[in-house]
Amino acid sequence: MKKKLTTIPFKGTQAQEAQLDELIAKNKDIPGALMPVLQGAQEIYGYLPQEIIRHIALGMDKSVSEVYGVASFYSQFTLTPKGEFAVSICLGTACYVKGSGKLMEEFEKELGIKAGETTADGKFSLTDTRCIGACGLAPVLTVNSDVYGRLTPAEVKGIVDKYR
Amino acid sequence: METVNIKINGREYTVPKNSTILEAARYAGIEIPTLCYLKDINEIGACRICLVEVVGARGLVTACVYPVNEGMEVYTNTPKIRESRRMNLELLLSAHDKKCLSCVRSTSCELQKLCLEYGVEETHFGGAMPESTPDVSTSFLVRDNSKCILCRRCIAACRSLQDIGAIGANDRGFDTHVAPAFEKNLADTSCVGCGQCIVACPTGALYEKDDTQKVLDAIADPTKHVAICTAPSIRATLGECFDYAPGTDVEGKMVAALKRLGFDGVYDMNLTADLTIVEEATEFLGRVQNGGTLPMITSCSPGWIKYCEHYFPELTDNLSTCKSPQQMFGAMYKTYYAQKMGLDPKDIFFVSAIPCTAKKFEVTRPNQSAAGVPDVDVAITTRELGRIIKTAGINFRDLPDESFDAPFDIGSSAGAIFGATGGVMEAALRMAAEVILGKKLEKLEFEDIRGIAGIKRATYKLGETEIRVAVVSGTANAKKLLDAVKSGEEKLDFIEVMCCPGGCVNGGGQPTQPASVRNTINLREVRAAVLYNDDKNAELRRSHENPAVDILYKEFLGEPGSHKAHEILHTSYIKRGL
Numbered sequence: 001m002k003k004k005l006t007t008i009p010f011k012g013t014q015a016q017e018a019q020l021d022e023l024i025a026k027n028k029d030i031p032g033a034l035m036p037v038l039q040g041a042q043e044i045y046g047y048l049p050q051e052i053i054r055h056i057a058l059g060m061d062k063s064v065s066e067v068y069g070v071a072s073f074y075s076q077f078t079l080t081p082k083g084e085f086a087v088s089i090c091l092g093t094a095c096y097v098k099g100s101g102k103l104m105e106e107f108e109k110e111l112g113i114k115a116g117e118t119t120a121d122g123k124f125s126l127t128d129t130r131c132i133g134a135c136g137l138a139p140v141l142t143v144n145s146d147v148y149g150r151l152t153p154a155e156v157k158g159i160v161d162k163y164r
Numbered sequence: 165m166e167t168v169n170i171k172i173n174g175r176e177y178t179v180p181k182n183s184t185i186l187e188a189a190r191y192a193g194i195e196i197p198t199l200c201y202l203k204d205i206n207e208i209g210a211c212r213i214c215l216v217e218v219v220g221a222r223g224l225v226t227a228c229v230y231p232v233n234e235g236m237e238v239y240t241n242t243p244k245i246r247e248s249r250r251m252n253l254e255l256l257l258s259a260h261d262k263k264c265l266s267c268v269r270s271t272s273c274e275l276q277k278l279c280l281e282y283g284v285e286e287t288h289f290g291g292a293m294p295e296s297t298p299d300v301s302t303s304f305l306v307r308d309n310s311k312c313i314l315c316r317r318c319i320a321a322c323r324s325l326q327d328i329g330a331i332g333a334n335d336r337g338f339d340t341h342v343a344p345a346f347e348k349n350l351a352d353t354s355c356v357g358c359g360q361c362i363v364a365c366p367t368g369a370l371y372e373k374d375d376t377q378k379v380l381d382a383i384a385d386p387t388k389h390v391a392i393c394t395a396p397s398i399r400a401t402l403g404e405c406f407d408y409a410p411g412t413d414v415e416g417k418m419v420a421a422l423k424r425l426g427f428d429g430v431y432d433m434n435l436t437a438d439l440t441i442v443e444e445a446t447e448f449l450g451r452v453q454n455g456g457t458l459p460m461i462t463s464c465s466p467g468w469i470k471y472c473e474h475y476f477p478e479l480t481d482n483l484s485t486c487k488s489p490q491q492m493f494g495a496m497y498k499t500y501y502a503q504k505m506g507l508d509p510k511d512i513f514f515v516s517a518i519p520c521t522a523k524k525f526e527v528t529r530p531n532q533s534a535a536g537v538p539d540v541d542v543a544i545t546t547r548e549l550g551r552i553i554k555t556a557g558i559n560f561r562d563l564p565d566e567s568f569d570a571p572f573d574i575g576s577s578a579g580a581i582f583g584a585t586g587g588v589m590e591a592a593l594r595m596a597a598e599v600i601l602g603k604k605l606e607k608l609e610f611e612d613i614r615g616i617a618g619i620k621r622a623t624y625k626l627g628e629t630e631i632r633v634a635v636v637s638g639t640a641n642a643k644k645l646l647d648a649v650k651s652g653e654e655k656l657d658f659i660e661v662m663c664c665p666g667g668c669v670n671g672g673g674q675p676t677q678p679a680s681v682r683n684t685i686n687l688r689e690v691r692a693a694v695l696y697n698d699d700k701n702a703e704l705r706r707s708h709e710n711p712a713v714d715i716l717y718k719e720f721l722g723e724p725g726s727h728k729a730h731e732i733l734h735t736s737y738i739k740r741g742l
Contacts, residue, residue, distance in 0.1 A: 002339045005346060050346055063329020065319075068345035073336045 003072040004116040006080040010049040019044050020052065024059035034060060034070055038077060047078045083118045083125030085163045087111075089141040092131030099153075100139035104128065106153040110160050124163070170236040185216055185227035185238055195680065196240055197249065197278055199256075199366055200315035201228040203683040205324040206364075211315055212252045213278065216240045224248055250282045258289035260367075261310035267368040274366035274678050275313060294338060301349035304357040304373055304524040307331075309341050312369035317679075318342060318361035325665055327640035328471070330355035342369075354474040354742055356639065358467040358663045359521030359545075359672015372521050372673060375542045376552050382513040382541070383426045389507055391429035392422055392515040393493045393572070396437055397583025397668040398546045400694035401519065404675035405550025406560040411690035413698070416565020421553045422517075423566060432568040433516065434575020436489040436496065437582045437591070439716065440464060441707035443733050444486045444588075445595040446724040448658055452629070457481045459634075459649065459656040462588050464488045466529075467522035467663030467672075469737065471639045476646050477739035485734040487539075489582065490516045490523055491532050493572075494539030495732050500720040501572075502535065509535035515542050517549045519583070519671030522663065534732040545673030574712040577702030584692035585637035585667035586613040586620060589660035593624065593633070595708045600626040608705050614696070616666050616688045619645055621656075633658045638665035666692065 023040045027033035037060065041052050048071050057064040071077045089095075089104050104126075108114055111124050118125040134140045137149025148159060166181035172192050179188040184207075189196050200211035209226035216227045219237035224245065232238075239245065256275065264270050279285065296309035316333060319342060323329045330353045334343050344353045362370045382390045399415035408414060422430040448460050463469060463484040472479060487495065493516065498509040516523065523543040526532070532539050544552070553560055567573060578594055581587030590610045597605055612622035613633065618641035621634045634656050636642050642661045648654035664671045666688030677687060699705060707713065721729045 002335050053345070063323060063332070064345040065329045065332030066323065069332035069334055072334045 010051045047081045088127045088129045091128045094135035095139040098138040106156040168234045172238045185230045188232045196227045206320035253284045254287045257287040268371045269368035301351035304521040311367045317364040321360040321364040356467040356470040357522035357525045376548045388513045390513045392427045393431040393433045394517045395433045396580045397519045400691045401674045413694045417563040420563040420566040431572035432575040434579035436492040437579030438707035438710040440489045441591045445592045462660045465663045466526035468661045473740040480737040487735045491539045495534035498535035519668045519674045521672045531735045576704040576710045577699035578707045580698045583668040586635045632656045635660045637662040
């Protein structure tokens with residue numbers, strides 16, 4: 001799948017940068033250490049901002065295109081920040097059969113973003129997940145740690161309004 | 165050399181121990197087809213066209229990366245292999261835009277050639293095609309991913325050869341595509357426009373921004389005075405567009421072709437290469453005598469200039485302020501010659517034929533308009549020139565040899581060697597040495613700085629003055645040397661940098677040669693030999709003795725390095741950073 005890029009401005013602290021620089025210094029001379037550095041960076045920032053990919057490239061003495069290539073290859077890396085409220089909709093078999101695809105469409109319409117994206121104000125992010133083990137509640141979704149089950153597309157607006 | 169004994173197609177061969185099957189087969193006179201493989205820089209076994217059978221191995225193996233060992237039995241041409249290669253070609257074609265008829269690489273495309281050999285015309289695999297929009301953001305090249313087969317030769321050229329890495333493989337699976345990081349336009353990256361990606365590309369996914377129509381329109385416009393000058397190196401390479409072997413000098417036929425195309429003047433850029441030397445050597449001697457910024461670095465290569473502006477902005481004061489020979493020619497033509505002939509600079513359309521895609525960027529740079537209009541209107545590559553000649557119905561091979569037009573027809577052979585790495589330095593040293601020593605050199609060859617090595621160093625003692633010089637080609641080598649200059653590890657007075665490995669003879673605007681040629685013939689060496697051969701046999705071997713250059717100073721510029729020379733022949737740089 002094509003990796004989504006964000007337009008949300010990067011916000012990072014000095015403490016985060018110090019932590020990242022320490023990680024880079026530790027891995028700089030180890031062949032093949034780009035992956036653990038990217039994993040560490042995602043732990044520090046929650047995602048891989050463009051500024052951080054550049055910073056890592058400079059620190060690891062690699063071209064930005066090479067680091068971006070790795071970051072955009074692996075599905076575990078995300079290039080967009082999670083929203084304040086992270087909506088994840090289960091697209092596992094049971095939920096999908098029960099119409100979670102329709103829920104996704106409704107959320108995309110309501111929030112004006114596609115799956116994998118975050119709203120420009122940083123409030124909502126939308127992702128799909130595989131089975132979360134609550135098939136009895138299908139179709140099911142979570143907003144941060146709140147769980148919503150047995151939903152219809154008509155209920156989507158109400159859920160979004162609760163967090164707006 | 166250690167060897168091993170192997171069998172290829174049932175026959176016994178003794179081959180070098182550390183070779184791959186591909187190399188061993190070539191050693192035995194057997195050609196295994198490849199697509200992604202480029203010797204030394206892209207040995208990744210990705211395209212799976214070089215599949216061969218190794219007795220005892222599980223499945224077919226890729227010959228380009230599979231090492232030989234004692235007793236190995238290899239088959240390179242069985243029905244199973246041919247069928248697999250054909251299938252892989254079909255799979256490549258399934259995601260390839262098959263509009264071959266008008267493709268810029270039609271007949272020189274390596275994929276097309278293989279499809280012809282294997283009888284693959286259509287693909288059985290219909291379905292979705294990857295989506296892409298051509299990147300036309302720069303003034304020098306186009307990337308059309310609908311023709312890309314993801315062989316990654318362009319990435320290797322940019323990353324390994326040039327150490328720039330403007331492009332990479334983004335995303336994965338069906339969405340994999342070659343592009344700059346963050347899906348930026350190429351124009352917004354540190355791409356220097358060298359075009360090494362273009363000459364590495366096996367298909368039509370990368371090509372120069374075509375300016376041939378602009379040239380043809382100008383020639384057809386009766387109100388325009390259209391002139392062209394040809395760079396030193398293209399006489400050594402244009403023949404390749406007409407099936408001459410690499411390393412054939414076609415200067416006379418090239419001039420004849422240009423005259424038949426209808427240019428009002430056909431000139432030799434060797435002349436302004438000489439003018440560049442006179443200005444640049446004067447600038448260098450001035451810097452040495454007056455404590456100016458040293459080391460001074462040459463400025464003829466526009467790809468190198470952009471590289472320096474991006475990667476070493478703190479060294480832009482070290483760059484010679486001299487314009488490149490191309491820009492000097494346009495500037496002199498639209499000032500001196502326009503005045504002399506009573507032409508309005510606005511009515512002059514000046515074309516340069518060059519081995520370089522970065523020159524297309526150079527013509528758009530600020531501070532390159534001596535007469536108030538751009539010095540050069542259009543820069544066309546050797547490839548574009550070849551196409552113009554072909555479509556004009558000129559039988560290049562049947563042309564007689566003709567000579568450049570006066571008064572810009574005299575170029576020294578010191579100007580000619582500009583086309584090869586080390587040539588500018590050698591030409592400059594011929595002048596600088598004679599000025600410092602106050603007498604003629606008996607031996608004009610500076611052999612330490614010749615040849616295709618990436619970094620060359622020499623120290624010359626000229627009377628009391630010691631001059632430490634270095635010559636580098638390829639920006640990866642430039643980076644190594646300049647890092648050492650910056651750290652103080654390397655002490656130098658004068659550096660020549662050419663953006664492309666081997667210099668202009670190997671420029672990104674030169675005729676493409678398939679990997680099968682690039683992997684076996686050293687194009688840099690063979691093409692450069694033409695220029696050094698010219699030099700060996702020439703009567704005029706010193707830029708500062710070129711009588712045509714002398715006239716330019718006497719009639720117009722005054723002294724080398726004069727105020728007027730600075731206004732017309734010098735330029736400025738931008739600190740771009742990354």
